[in-house]
Amino acid sequence: MQQLSARGVSGLPLLVIDHPLGGERxxxxxxxxxxxxxxxxxxxxx
Amino acid sequence: xxxxxxxxxxxxxxxxxxxEAFVAREWCDGLPIVPPTEARVQAMxxxxxxxxxxxxxxxxxxxxxxxxxxxNAVMAGCRPEYFPIVVAAVEAMLDxxxxxxxxxxxxxxxxxxxxxxxxRARALGVHGGSGCFGPGFRANATIGRALRLILMNVGGxxxxxxxxxxxxxxxxxxxxxxxxxxxxxxxxxxxxxAVTVYGGEAPHNVNDHASTTAAGVxxxxxxxxxxxxxxxxxxxxxxxxxxxxxxxxxxxIAGDGLGRADVQRFIYEHARLPLGTLKLGGMWGxxxxxxxxxxxxxxxxxxxxxxxxxxxxxxxxGGPGKHSSVIPNTCFSRAVSRxxxxxxxx
Numbered sequence: 058m059q060q061l062s063a064r065g066v067s068g069l070p071l072l073v074i075d076h077p078l079g080g081e082r083x084x085x086x087x088x089x090x091x092x093x094x095x096x097x098x099x100x101x102x103x
Numbered sequence: 104x105x106x107x108x109x110x111x112x113x114x115x116x117x118x119x120x121x122x123e124a125f126v127a128r129e130w131c132d133g134l135p136i137v138p139p140t141e142a143r144v145q146a147m148x149x150x151x152x153x154x155x156x157x158x159x160x161x162x163x164x165x166x167x168x169x170x171x172x173x174x175n176a177v178m179a180g181c182r183p184e185y186f187p188i189v190v191a192a193v194e195a196m197l198d199x200x201x202x203x204x205x206x207x208x209x210x211x212x213x214x215x216x217x218x219x220x221x222x223r224a225r226a227l228g229v230h231g232g233s234g235c236f237g238p239g240f241r242a243n244a245t246i247g248r249a250l251r252l253i254l255m256n257v258g259g260x261x262x263x264x265x266x267x268x269x270x271x272x273x274x275x276x277x278x279x280x281x282x283x284x285x286x287x288x289x290x291x292x293x294x295x296x297a298v299t300v301y302g303g304e305a306p307h308n309v310n311d312h313a314s315t316t317a318a319g320v321x322x323x324x325x326x327x328x329x330x331x332x333x334x335x336x337x338x339x340x341x342x343x344x345x346x347x348x349x350x351x352x353x354x355x356i357a358g359d360g361l362g363r364a365d366v367q368r369f370i371y372e373h374a375r376l377p378l379g380t381l382k383l384g385g386m387w388g389x390x391x392x393x394x395x396x397x398x399x400x401x402x403x404x405x406x407x408x409x410x411x412x413x414x415x416x417x418x419x420x421g422g423p424g425k426h427s428s429v430i431p432n433t434c435f436s437r438a439v440s441r442x443x444x445x446x447x448x449x
Contacts, residue, residue: 059259063164079389 070100114138125178130256132248132276136178147173147183157190158197161204163259167193171257172249179249184227185242187445188298189249192217195300195441196250202341202436206302207260211334212272213302213433216345217250217279218418221296223445224281231281233422236306247277274305280420286350287419288357296443301345301416302436304334306428311352317359320352320427321366325373327429329408334434336408337386339393343414343438345430346370349421367412374415375405 061067074093078086114124121138125131137143144153153170160167169190176189196203196215206213219229230240237243260266268275284291293299311323328335328344335342346366348356356366379402381387396406409415416438421427432438 060162060164060265063259 072096072100111141129261131178132251132255134248134276137180139174139177143177144170144173147176147181147186149183149186157193160193160197160253160258162208162265165257165259167197167253167257172253175252175256176245176249179252180241180245181249182227182241182245185229185246185249187443188217188219188224188229188246189253191298191441191443192246192250192300193253195298195439198439198441200437201300201302201439203258205435206433207254207258208265208267209433209435210267210269211433212268212270212274212304213436214272214274214278214305215250215254215300216274216303216430217247218293218299218301219246219279219281219443220284220291220293220298220440221443222284223296224443225284229279229281231283231420232286233424235280235283235420235422236428237277243279243281244277247279250279251275251277272305274303280347282418283350283420286353288353289363289417289419292363292416292418293440296445297440298443299438299440301343301430301438302433303345303430304433306347306430309352309427309429310425311427312425315355317356317361317369320355321361321369322373324348324352324427324429325370325375328370328374328431329376331376331380331383331385333385333408333431335431336381336406336434337390338434339391339396340410341432341437342409342434343416343432344370344374344409345416345418345432345438347421347428347430348417348419349424349427350419351423351425352427353419363417364412366417367415370415371407371409371412374408376408378402378404378406381406 061069072093074089114120118135122135125136148169151169154168156166156168158167172189172193176186206215228242230243254260262271282292307327309324309327311320314320314323324346335344378399399406
């Protein structure tokens with residue numbers, strides 16, 4: 058949030074993907090991708 | 104040093120109280136500091152304009168004003184004579200090629216190594232001889248520490264928050280050496296008064312007490328440089344290797360007639376691992392290799408770890424002994440050099 062504020066875009070909506078992705082099994086990555094897509098749809102619909 | 108931080112702070116005039124005050128505000132690295140009083144900051148500036156900014160410092164993009172740099176240089180224990188070196192190093196770190204945002208924020212244990220070139224810095228005590236990586240040399244320790252404090256206090260790279268290094272590194276306290284030009288059989292790596300910043304890991308030791316030939320020493324160097332756990336080679340186009348040769352190793356290599364370019368070429372050709380080994384771990388599957396490397400199928404083939412021999416940087420530093428070091432870079436930052444302007448505004 059401090060970085061967003063420093064860039065003057067504190068209201069910018071964020072799509073959050075939990076760290077880490079490296080080392081995750083493919084099914085877990087797919088699950089996160091679906092979650093990210095849902096988040097994105099929600100953000101775009103705001 | 105948040106945006107709302109007051110310009111002045113009144114603290115009981117004892118070293119303990121000053122340290123407690125700065126630690127509590129997350130304004131220092133945990134070690135005692137020299138209080139940056141107005142008089143000391145002005146002395147550090149030496150007439151330079153305090154409000155002149157070299158640019159925003161990531162990841163929080165606060166302005167690198169000369170005053171902010173001077174405050175941190177005072178805190179680190181710098182003499183005012185060192186300040187032009189600090190300024191030049193910050194200028195170099197802010198070059199886009201250095202990718203300071205990545206260097207600050209990555210999980211990799213990278214720190215900007217400040218290599219100081221030229222006779223004037225050596226006269227000020229920037230040390231390139233025995234034990235140059237430390238401890239014991241005020242100029243090295245305080246210039247390196249000033250750069251770290253600037254990255255923390257101006258850039259906002261606080262461990263675990265915006266500096267996401269998994270384990271950090273002792274090199275993040277202070278990381279500054281001089282090139283030992285007098286001991287280099289090939290002359291200086293960079294001519295004149297200048298600094299080079301290099302986003303590297305802490306030094307990896309190269310111990311070779313046995314070799315009496317260039318081939319022997321350089322084989323040991325190359326072996327040290329190529330490891331599966333290294334960042335170098337995965338993000339290929341930005342990968343570099345810094346080789347800091349001890350003077351004795353350098354002499355042995357030069358004694359066989361090799362120049363600096365030959366050393367670069369040898370290490371480029373030999374600091375490699377078989378494709379089959381690279382497939383075992385590291386960052387296999389995440390590499391951004393060019394198409395010709397991705398097309399390799401022979402598991403015995405040894406693809407290069409850096410794009411060209413020019414990406415093997417060779418410096419001579421240190422004192423007597425049969426040790427050198429290899430410093431892998433973070434693989435998304437390029438070394439950058441800047442002249443040191445001793446007089447007047449930066």
